[in-house]
Amino acid sequence: QSENILGYYVNVERIPNNCRDSPDRIFLKDRKVLLNLSMAYYRVNISAYNKAGESPQAIYIVPDFSATDLPGQIHVKHQGTNAVVSWTPEYNPKCFVVDWGTDKEDMRMKIVTTAIGNFTLDNFQPYKLYKIMVHASDVCQCENFTRHEKTYGVTHFYSVEGVPREGPANVTVLNITKRSALVKWTEIPAEDCLGFLQGYRISYTDSSRKKSLPVTLNSSTTSYRLTGLKEKNIYRVQISGFTNAGEGPPTLSQPFSTPKYGTVEILCICVTQHQS
Numbered sequence: 001q002s003e004n005i006l007g008y009y010v011n012v013e014r015i016p017n018n019c020r021d022s023p024d025r026i027f028l029k030d031r032k033v034l035l036n037l038s039m040a041y042y043r044v045n046i047s048a049y050n051k052a053g054e055s056p057q058a059i060y061i062v063p064d065f066s067a068t069d070l071p072g073q074i075h076v077k078h079q080g081t082n083a084v085v086s087w088t089p090e091y092n093p094k095c096f097v098v099d100w101g102t103d104k105e106d107m108r109m110k111i112v113t114t115a116i117g118n119f120t121l122d123n124f125q126p127y128k129l130y131k132i133m134v135h136a137s138d139v140c141q142c143e144n145f146t147r148h149e150k151t152y153g154v155t156h157f158y159s160v161e162g163v164p165r166e167g168p169a170n171v172t173v174l175n176i177t178k179r180s181a182l183v184k185w186t187e188i189p190a191e192d193c194l195g196f197l198q199g200y201r202i203s204y205t206d207s208s209r210k211k212s213l214p215v216t217l218n219s220s221t222t223s224y225r226l227t228g229l230k231e232k233n234i235y236r237v238q239i240s241g242f243t244n245a246g247e248g249p250p251t252l253s254q255p256f257s258t259p260k261y262g263t264v265e266i267l268c269i270c271v272t273q274h275q276s
Helices: none
Strands: 007-015 025-027 041-051 058-061 076-078 082-086 095-101 109-113 116-120 130-137 150-157 171-175 181-186 199-205 215-218 223-225 234-243 254-257
Touching: 076 150, 082 095, 082 130, 082 150, 095 116, 109 223, 171 234, 171 254, 181 234, 199 223
Parallel strands: none
Antiparallel strands: 007 025, 007 041, 041 058, 076 082, 082 116, 095 109, 095 130, 130 150, 171 181, 181 223, 199 215, 199 234, 234 254
């Protein structure tokens, strides 16, 4: 029925929308629309219409913007299960809109009309990563902020940090020589860190069960070359992650063996002939 389509309806709804007003409805003839949105979550519902009526809606959730914090703009200080969020406004809008929650399905929203740039949030759960967003708006009535708000800052917050519940996954040992080996792994998922991951610790034991000193690596590292190994030896390597609360459990030991000869070494047998 595409040839009978008269146009399209696009509903843009902010998540969350505590004002409970109807979303902005846009009428279009073309199959594209340019939206100038803040960094809050948005739901976009798209439907077609013709003389007979309106089609079912296609639902699109605007994906997260960059997860990188905007540094120095929002400060969070925890007080038990509460948190005081403060910021220094670059100008004085009519109000600020504060969003906080663990994901787009669990966001709460509050309009702050005071000129002082702070707000107390409550009911934080331990070991959960919260996203906190502050938006400035010159329209503060209970209406849709889609056209008016601009994101002032975004930050992430744990009320209580824990240690990672497990070590990194997919630990593999590659490029083994008689003196070294390359260890690779995949990062610990954020939901298993239970705090801000600060880095990894990697260590190994040899066949005599002598354990090496642990090496501390930053959280963006997912590979490390072990050096100073002995030839023709069996090693077991383990990796753990750590947060500000401490170190989590290590991975299961990953065994590997170093060869007696390096990959470029050639055993030469020389034959000498003696003439009588």
